[in-house]
Amino acid sequence: MKALPLVLLAGALTSTAALADNSQFVAANNTPETQLCIKAATATPIQMLMAVQESRFSYRQLANSLKCNDVAVGRFAKAAGNDRVAYQFLRRMSRSVQVTDMVALNSGTIEVKGSR
DSSP: OOHHHHHHHHHHHHHHHHHHTOOOOOOSSOOHHHHHHHHHHHOOHHHHHHHHHHHTOOHHHHHHHOEETTEEHHHHHHHTTOHHHHHHHHTTSOOOEEEEOSSOGGGOEEEEOOOO
16 A cells, blocks of 8 residues: 555656656757857757867856856756756856946946955
8 A cells, every 4th residue: 555655656756857857949040159058958068068169169258258048158057957067157157246336427337356
């Protein structure tokens, strides 16, 4: 009798995992940047490494300049559930912050840099 609830629980967990994995990413165009965004969301870390090498850019350059749906590529990969690829981008993102003082219009932009 104890085996039946365990089998039902295992079946429920399997079906829930299958529903979460049905995400599809559709490219709006066929540019290299779009293809990198799709790879960031779906590829394994090795496949992503190969795509980065083929792009002739570094992880750091892509992490700080490539936007996918107006979001940094690392955050896009994280939102897509590709945590291992997201980590590769997020650890290479620039840590500088740009603060603009809206009250003192003449002072311009103040750049605050920090480190880990």
